[in-house]
Amino acid sequence: MPVAPADPTPYDALLVVSFGGPEKAEDVVPFLENVTRGRGIPKERLEEVGQHYFLFGGRSPINDLNRAFIAAIEEDFRGAGLDLPVYWGNRNWDPYLADTLRTMRDDGVRRALCLFTSAYSSYSGCRQYRENLAEAVAEVGEGAPRLDRVRHYFNHPGFVEPMVDATLAALADLPARTRNDAHILYVTHSVPTSMNDASGLGGRYLQTGSERPGGAYVGQHLSVAAEITDRVRQQTGHRFTTDLVYCSRSGPPHVPWLEPDIGDRIKELAKDGTTAVVAVPIGFVSDHMEVIYDLDTEAKAVAEEVGVAFSRAATAGVDPRFVAMVRDLVLERSAAERGAEPDRPAVGALTASWDVCPAGCCANPRGERPALCGQD
Numbered sequence: 001m002p003v004a005p006a007d008p009t010p011y012d013a014l015l016v017v018s019f020g021g022p023e024k025a026e027d028v029v030p031f032l033e034n035v036t037r038g039r040g041i042p043k044e045r046l047e048e049v050g051q052h053y054f055l056f057g058g059r060s061p062i063n064d065l066n067r068a069f070i071a072a073i074e075e076d077f078r079g080a081g082l083d084l085p086v087y088w089g090n091r092n093w094d095p096y097l098a099d100t101l102r103t104m105r106d107d108g109v110r111r112a113l114c115l116f117t118s119a120y121s122s123y124s125g126c127r128q129y130r131e132n133l134a135e136a137v138a139e140v141g142e143g144a145p146r147l148d149r150v151r152h153y154f155n156h157p158g159f160v161e162p163m164v165d166a167t168l169a170a171l172a173d174l175p176a177r178t179r180n181d182a183h184i185l186y187v188t189h190s191v192p193t194s195m196n197d198a199s200g201l202g203g204r205y206l207q208t209g210s211e212r213p214g215g216a217y218v219g220q221h222l223s224v225a226a227e228i229t230d231r232v233r234q235q236t237g238h239r240f241t242t243d244l245v246y247c248s249r250s251g252p253p254h255v256p257w258l259e260p261d262i263g264d265r266i267k268e269l270a271k272d273g274t275t276a277v278v279a280v281p282i283g284f285v286s287d288h289m290e291v292i293y294d295l296d297t298e299a300k301a302v303a304e305e306v307g308v309a310f311s312r313a314a315t316a317g318v319d320p321r322f323v324a325m326v327r328d329l330v331l332e333r334s335a336a337e338r339g340a341e342p343d344r345p346a347v348g349a350l351t352a353s354w355d356v357c358p359a360g361c362c363a364n365p366r367g368e369r370p371a372l373c374g375q376d
Contacts, residue, residue: 006082006327008334013085013104013112014326015147016070017097017129020090021053021060021289027093028053031060034092049250052293063093065286065317066117072318073326080327087112089136091129097136104145111146113330114373117285119154121216121353122191122199126152127362130371137372148337149373150329152353154220155227155346158325159316163224163282164231166313170278171236173311178276182309183241183269184232185262186225188283189290190246191217193256198363216362218244218258220350224282227348247294262295263302270306277303280313285322287315 022031028050029043036046053060070086077084085107089100104112114133118125130149137144153159167184174182200216221244233239245262260268266277279295295312303310316322328345333355335342344352357374 006080006331008082008084008113008330010337011084011111011113011148011330011334013087013107013109013145014073014330015100015104015112015114016066016073016086016088016117017114017133018066018088018090018117019062019288020093020096021062022093023059023063025054025058028058031093052289055293055297056289060289061292062286062288063090065288068318069117069286069323072320072323076320076323076327082327082330084330085109091132097132098139101136101140101144105140105143109145111148113333114147114149115326115329116149119152119159119285120188120199120220120283121152121362123195123362123364124191125217126357127364127371127374130357130373131364131369133372134370138370147372148333148355150326150333151344151355152220153325153329154224155348155350155352156325156329157345157347158321158328159285160224160227160347162316162319162322163280163313164228164235166315167228167232167278167280168235170280170311170313171232171240174276174278174309178309180238180240181274182276182278182311183243183274184229184278184280185243185245185265186221186228187245187247187262187279187281187295188221190249190258190261192251192365193258194365195362196258198365199361201360201363221282223348223350225280228280228282247299248290262299266299266302266308266310267306270308274308276309276311278311278313281315284315286317291315 022028029046032046032050066088070088074086087100087104089095089097116129133147171179171182196217197214199214201214225242225244229242243265245260245265246258247262249257251257279299281291281295284291300310332342332344336355346352359376
């Protein structure tokens with residue numbers, strides 16, 4: 001029986017917006033120059049940081065992961081009768097956003113919905129992408145598509161449920177004698193504490209029914225971690241001890257960043273007698289460099305050094321539930337734009353996030369810049 005067509009109007013395309021990454025050794029330093037432009041970081045320091053990429057032949061996994069993700073989205077759209085082309089643009093590497101927008105314009109796209117490959121509220125994970133979109137539209141000029149974005153999806157069941165199953169699988173990979181004593185470390189990218197303080201500022205960030213300005217980045221992660229922990233308890237009959245920890249700090253030592261670092265926390269746990277840890281990368285939607293290097297390489301090595309069994313949960317990646325979530329979000333926002341009141345699924349303590357970022361949300365620490373998809 002033919003699938004009834006799903007209605008994406010008023011949108012005529014989906015744009016996947018991501019960070020980008022080098023694809024060969026000679027790309028590494030130019031890529032890092034793009035990432036750090038305007039910060040005055042010397043080339044020698046960039047070459048030092050680039051060693052992480054050189055360990056993997058100079059190729060970040062992120063572009064290949066995005067290609068697989070987009071292919072899965074396209075297949076899901078076809079199977080659901082959703083006739084919507086999918087485009088892809090990056091902040092820091094080819095395909096660049098402006099180039100993709102030119103292609104979309106030439107293809108006749110007039111209004112597109114954007115999905116950021118970052119699930120949470122923060123300047124680097126949301127507003128900076130919104131600024132990038134504004135720059136790209138200005139560069140393309142006349143005829144550039146009008147752009148909106150889907151809401152933050154950190155608490156959408158299509159993201160959380162794969163992470164629950166991944167956590168259970170990672171626990172099962174531990175030796176049986178240490179499994180129930182394992183400590184779960186929920187991991188995300190560290191950011192300056194000032195960036196967390198500004199995240200969500202100016203908008204409604206609901207936590208247990210009260211308004212709370214700022215702190216959305218940490219608050220959203222804590223909500224996801226609590227939901228996964230409770231579901232794991234329901235499945236196993238055991239409540240594991242947990243922490244929210246961080247990786248990939250890159251700022252100067254005098255600037256406070258979110259802590260503890262995962263490696264430092266593993267060392268502390270070992271001193272306290274912990275025999276096993278499970279790293280659950282809730283801050284990442286796929287196996288980025290921060291996952292395969294900071295967790296699979298560095299954190300694992302620390303665990304081995306201090307005699308702690310280590311297991312790492314999978315990211316959502318191309319799990320069919322995560323891929324189907326994209327379709328759900330597209331149709332949800334499309335219906336809202338047509339004046340309907342769609343179902344907005346969310347799990348955990350926090351409500352579904354906004355479609356349009358409020359004024360002042362996730363402020364740029366270096367001053368105001370034009371941004372799309374928000375009230376300012």
